[in-house]
Amino acid sequence: METLETATRFAAALLLAPLLPGIVNRVKALFAGRKGRPTLQLYYDLAKLARKVPVYSRTTTWVFKAGPAAGLAAAVCALGVLPFGGRPGPLAFEGDFLFIIGLLAFSRFMTVLAALDTGSAFEGMGASREAQFAVFSEPAFFLSLAALSRVTGEFSLAGMFLSLTPDSWRAAAPVLALVTAALFIVMLAENCRVPADDPDTHLELTMIHEVMALDHGGPELAYILYGASLKLWLFAALIAAAVLPRHSGSWLYDGAFFLAAMGGIAAAVGIAESAMARLRMLKVPYMLMGGLIFAALALLFQTGR
């Protein structure tokens, strides 16, 4: 029974992830006063791309093909250790928060390699930006999770989020607030959302993540798009668990509550994207440094508490 529940939760995460970008787009459409894309658009896109035959540039090697697959595999693995509605994922183990950080770094490494493999000036620029911004976002992510680990005294994500309760907010509100802010900033940057990047732009010269996907097509592009939605799910789930810790005992109730929180976070991303312009490229590191400082302060506060 326990195994079945865990499997159901894992499958639900994999199935529902593409819904998040749909919600973001609905909110954006609402703010812009347009009809907007259907909420399920990403599902349609994935189905369409899966049926296509990819075209490869003659300059590329197996590295180019390996990038999207490795990226998707890493994202699926990361989701495996991620708690769902306060319950541990199927792969959860002691110290798995380091594993998640490693998986994201691996996925980034493979994406950058695949981009460099094309030899295109655009992709090279995107890879360089991606690597540069990771210098700030990775430590911010690491320190946020480390602070959470200190607050709860646990070393697995499941343990951390299981021991986080509404009472933790009463006890360690500044730390949790800083962690939430840091995670939100890292989420915006890692998922190429405004203000760090613009997921809807067609202007290659301004892109960060998107430009590295320009030469991919067909099922591989589907891997990338799906992997991106899993990544958004991952960060949203971390934030949901940190902001709204809630354990009622009924996993159905907890699951529904968790999903509602995920929808709320997607809506918040949509609102942030509608309300402000993106930063100029030179200023993106400053935003990420802000996230890094929040995370570092959270850890400091917790250590001194």
Next chain:
Amino acid sequence: MKLFGPAELAALPADKFFTQLSASLSDGGRAAAYFASPADGGRRLCAALAHDRAGRLELLLSEPLSDGFPSLTPRFPQLHLFEREIFELSGLRPEGHPWLKPVRYPAGGPDPGTGDFFRVHGPEVHEVAVGPVHAGVIEPGHFRFQCHGENVFHLEIALGYQHRGVERALSAGPGARSMHYAETLAGDTTIGHAWAYCGALEALSGCAVPPRAQVLRGVLLELERLANHTGDLGALSGDVAYLPTASFCGRLRGEYLNMTALICGNRFGRNALRPGGVDFDLEPARAAELLRRLEDVFRDTEGAVSLLWDTASVTERFENTGPVSRADAAALGLVGPAARASGVDIDTRRDFPYGPYSRYDPPKPGRGDVYARAYMRWDEIIRSVRLIRGWLASLPAGPLTAPCGAPASDSAAVSLVESWRGQVCHAAFTGPGGGFLGYKVVDPSFHNWQGLALALRGGQISDFPLCNKSFNLSYCGHDL
């Protein structure tokens, strides 16, 4: 719109021509057009110089030349493209030109993107080639960046993909098709170019356009400006991922185009103008309807655009991006909102008043960055609405057209119109029978592309799309 009769078209010997040209240019003259036209025994150079301050238009003609001529580009960078064009079209070689390569590349020649490019050498310098095929539905053009990381040392722009030979086709006129050629020189500047063509023909034939037609032309030209400026502000907003203004302005641009359609049945104003007047009247009921729509749409525009200036993240993005100094803008001979945004105070509507314009008061010049170019557009939107309001309130009565006879023989006319993008210059020369000997079109884009290249120098390559949008130049207007 100025007519130069046979008496004013005395050809100067080569040395005198260049002395006079240099003197005029150093005296604050701006080359509105500089080109070679066919003449007995070779080709002669013609320069139309606009003395904007004095409101004086000067036309210089050289005696026929056969091979080379001294390049003035090193002293007057604004002649850079003109001299290259002269070399390309006539074979007359500007001796000492620092960067002599084709402007549009002749048919059957090399692809514009494959020619020589200015290069910066060094192990850490990399080159980024963008286009001619772009993401998004825009015209083709090739951009070559010399970069150090994210910093741009130099941008070179290679155009010519849109070359249709429309200037040559116009030179065979005036005929039944000429008006249509003029209207399609640059699709978004239909009224601007149509008016410039009509102006040249009317000047040559001595036709006095009735006041009612003048005012209706003014309404159409300002509607064209409103549509394009509003669209540009939306596009600028879209480029910095600021959704609200981008979406609203996209719709509002359509509303302005629909107002043009209300007058003449075409959203871009095709077939609205004709030599001698206009083809469509605006009876009181439709004038009232137009005014009502204008007030509604302007109120919405005001709401959408003011979001741009009130949102800190947008202004932060616009400010200090892509600066062009006043000195550079003047040296390159930039025109239109781009020049005014850089502090060069020129506007054809004030400097060379034509049609219904009198005592037009252009907005205060700006500081030269993307913000200034965006804000200049907003300032001009306000003024255009004011102009249309005033004109519609007191539409002069009278006929819509005056007969436009055959052009005078052996004469020339230079016609200047301030289109939304800047000054459009058409120059026509007639032969003994009144037919065109030569017809020269200078779209504002021809002056301003160099300004875009300069705006990027020392800037960030990721700012290119934003700078590009802030100029929003025409490819086909340049390529002709």
